Amino acid sequence: LKAVRAIRDLAESGDPCATFHMGKIYSLGIGVVRDVNRAVEWYEKAMALGEARAFGNLGWFYQEGTGVKKDPVKAFELLTHAGNDGVQSAKTASGTMLLKGEGCGKNTEEGIRRIEEAFEAGYLNAGNHLADIYAEGKLVQEDIEKSHAWLQKVAEAGDEKSMAMLGYRLIAGTHGKQDIDAGLAWMQKAIDRKYQPAYLWFASLYRKGLGVPQD
Numbered sequence: 001l002k003a004v005r006a007i008r009d010l011a012e013s014g015d016p017c018a019t020f021h022m023g024k025i026y027s028l029g030i031g032v033v034r035d036v037n038r039a040v041e042w043y044e045k046a047m048a049l050g051e052a053r054a055f056g057n058l059g060w061f062y063q064e065g066t067g068v069k070k071d072p073v074k075a076f077e078l079l080t081h082a083g084n085d086g087v088q089s090a091k092t093a094s095g096t097m098l099l100k101g102e103g104c105g106k107n108t109e110e111g112i113r114r115i116e117e118a119f120e121a122g123y124l125n126a127g128n129h130l131a132d133i134y135a136e137g138k139l140v141q142e143d144i145e146k147s148h149a150w151l152q153k154v155a156e157a158g159d160e161k162s163m164a165m166l167g168y169r170l171i172a173g174t175h176g177k178q179d180i181d182a183g184l185a186w187m188q189k190a191i192d193r194k195y196q197p198a199y200l201w202f203a204s205l206y207r208k209g210l211g212v213p214q215d
Contacts, residue, residue: 001031004030007022011042011045016049023041026038036061040058043057043061052086052087055085055087056087056089056093059074059077059078059093060075062074062075063075063093072104073103074103076097076104078090083114089123092114092123092125094114095112095113095114095118096129097111098111099133099139111139115130116130119154124154124159131147134147135147148166148175148177151165155189161190161195161197166183167183167185167189167190167198167201168183168187171187171205171210172205172210174210178211180211180212184212
């Protein structure tokens with residue numbers, strides 16, 4: 001409660017970051033009773049102070065209809081603003097909306113460009129998102145090679161979960177491509193980094209006999 005009071009005092013003095021965090025506090029119910037309406041109010045105040053993250057968080061509220069009337073057009077506008085101001089998760093979200101034509105005209109090329117830019121700016125989950133998009137083939141033409149290539153980019157950037165996922169896919173051949181030696185190497189890298197789910201996924205491969213002898 002002392003921390004909440006301290007943040008509130010800063011917010012009421014006009015601090016943009018503190019004002020944004022008051023929105024998060026009420027959005028998640030941290031030290032206060034969760035109140036999305038008050039979260040919206042704080043986010044709007046933070047937006048007026050130029051806090052880019054507030055544009056993103058309120059954009060997701062409009063996308064989901066949380067505390068406000070659902071409005072995909074408004075959501076796209078806010079997420080695009082946040083993305084242009086450096087919030088890479090928001091840039092990824094606006095890119096996905098472009099792929100779907102959600103709240104905007106469908107534009108596959110621009111959507112992919114935004115997601116790729118977010119990854120290049122350091123938001124690794126954008127690469128995972130692209131891997132899923134190409135694997136599913138719903139928003140773009142299915143491309144297994146691109147799916148694996150993006151997952152590998154994220155793994156090479158040091159993401160342990162992606163290392164384990166790529167390892168599992170390549171060992172089991174579950175996503176249209178099998179390379180057992182490469183898969184084993186990626187799985188071992190995830191294990192070397194103590195990524196605990198990798199132990200379970202590796203064990204399941206041996207239990208099922210997928211790509212390795214059943215043992």
